[in-house]
Amino acid sequence: MDRQALKKSKRWVVKLGSALLTNDGAGLNQAELAKWVAQMVSLREQGVEIIIVSSGAVAEGMKRLGWKTRPSALHELQAAAAIGQMGLVQAYESEFAKSGLRTAQILITHDDLSNRARYLNARSTIQTLVEHGVIPVINENDTVVTDEIRFGDNDTLAALTANLIGADVLVILTDQQGLYDANPRENPKAQLIQQAHVSRKDIEEMASPLGGALGRGGMYTKVMAAKRAARSGTATLIASGREQNVLPRLWSGELLGTLLVPDLEPMNARKQWLAGHLQVKGRLTLDAGAVKVLKQQGKSLLPVGVITLQGQFKRGEMVVCQDEHGVEVARGLVNYDYDEAQKILRQPSSRIEEILGYIDDESLIHRDNLVLL
Numbered sequence: 001m002d003r004q005a006l007k008k009s010k011r012w013v014v015k016l017g018s019a020l021l022t023n024d025g026a027g028l029n030q031a032e033l034a035k036w037v038a039q040m041v042s043l044r045e046q047g048v049e050i051i052i053v054s055s056g057a058v059a060e061g062m063k064r065l066g067w068k069t070r071p072s073a074l075h076e077l078q079a080a081a082a083i084g085q086m087g088l089v090q091a092y093e094s095e096f097a098k099s100g101l102r103t104a105q106i107l108i109t110h111d112d113l114s115n116r117a118r119y120l121n122a123r124s125t126i127q128t129l130v131e132h133g134v135i136p137v138i139n140e141n142d143t144v145v146t147d148e149i150r151f152g153d154n155d156t157l158a159a160l161t162a163n164l165i166g167a168d169v170l171v172i173l174t175d176q177q178g179l180y181d182a183n184p185r186e187n188p189k190a191q192l193i194q195q196a197h198v199s200r201k202d203i204e205e206m207a208s209p210l211g212g213a214l215g216r217g218g219m220y221t222k223v224m225a226a227k228r229a230a231r232s233g234t235a236t237l238i239a240s241g242r243e244q245n246v247l248p249r250l251w252s253g254e255l256l257g258t259l260l261v262p263d264l265e266p267m268n269a270r271k272q273w274l275a276g277h278l279q280v281k282g283r284l285t286l287d288a289g290a291v292k293v294l295k296q297q298g299k300s301l302l303p304v305g306v307i308t309l310q311g312q313f314k315r316g317e318m319v320v321c322q323d324e325h326g327v328e329v330a331r332g333l334v335n336y337d338y339d340e341a342q343k344i345l346r347q348p349s350s351r352i353e354e355i356l357g358y359i360d361d362e363s364l365i366h367r368d369n370l371v372l373l
Contacts, residue, residue, distance in 0.1 A: 003253040006251055006252075009048070012168065013165075015053040015173065016055060016241070017241070020241040028059070028063075028088065039245060039247040043251055044099075044101065051126065052137045052138065053154050057088050058142065060084035062080050077142065085139070089103075092137050101135060103136070108157075109140065113273075126161075127165060138161055140157055156224070156228065159224075162228075162232060163272045167229070169237060171250065173239060175242065177240045177256075177257060178238050179196075179203065179206060179219060179222075181206050195260075196260055197261050199264055204224070206219075207220040233266035237250055238258045275373070280320050281313035281317040282338065283310040283311060284301075284320070284322070285322055286321055286322070290304075290306065291323045298367060298372075301330075301370060302349055303344040303364045306341075309342055309345065314338075319331065319333075321365070321370075334364060335366065341364060
């Protein structure tokens with residue numbers, strides 16, 4: 001995809017961060033939100049389907065509670081999110097209604113997307129809303145989420161949403177012009193990267209790992225989000241939300257921000273779901289032979305190729321497969337729990353029944369439940 005091809009794209013996920021929707025964290029900025037809605041209405045008039053991933057609930061809740069600083073206690077953050085969601089949804093609903101458009105609120109956790117049935121339900125719901133001309137407004141369900149099941153930032157949530165509904169374009173709006181070859185806050189000679197393939201190794205090194213005071217994500221999370229979005233063939237635009245009328249200008253092909261183009265074969269739907277798991281329950285260290293078989297032959301992972309195990313995982317849970325240097329090569333759903341896997345480590349599959357007293361599968365991870373990274 002190039003810039004001109006953006007005009008032909010039909011489904012956009014637009015991620016709006018706290019810095020673009022709030023008065024420096026002191027509640028929602030209604031005037032700014034109205035401008036964003038006007039831009040998205042403009043895209044709708046061009047035939048673009050819009051799905052919004054929106055921050056701002058906690059900041060609005062803090063304002064309503066009279067809190068000046070963001071709390072650190074989980075229960076206080078959840079209370080602020082619960083209160084703030086009311087104002088956030090009301091704001092989107094009232095602004096889109098001026099143009100005769102309807103909105104719907106969807107609150108999800110990573111636990112929802114890790115469960116295959118709930119994942120498919122979420123996808124069907126969003127697809128149905130879009131087909132009926134409704135604009136989904138998606139956010140993490142902060143009121144029930146825990147550190148163990150949170151996405152960590154809305155950049156990640158937006159990327160997984162793009163995978164979920166097969167978006168053509170993911171737009172991540174930020175307070176920076178885009179991705180630079182160095183940190184522009186520290187290096188005045190830093191150059192904006194207008195376009196790059198998402199597989200480029202150096203773009204991760206260019207991205208700053210530090211986020212702003214309001215959000216949880218920095219440029220690094222945005223680059224990683226682009227890599228996740230690419231699994232479904234989605235292109236990612238990282239651009240400044242401070243640019244006037246930025247969304248229609250991006251759609252028209254104007255050279256704003258950074259376009260990260262997917263250049264790898266898109267994964268099928270099940271592989272996307274597997275790759276989207278963030279809740280890793282364990283790690284398997286593989287020998288060189290097993291790594292080669294996975295990468296070059298696409299076969300299942302057998303216990304004979306596994307050197308060590310980490311994590312008290314259970315059957316059916318997600319584990320990471322890494323080489324002897326700690327580099328992740330794959331992840332998948334394991335067929336045996338930790339104690340059983342420990343007993344059959346380095347053993348040929350023909351001995352599994354003899355060692356355990358039964359055999360569930362000859363592989364530790366079947367190739368249908370395994371995705372290469």
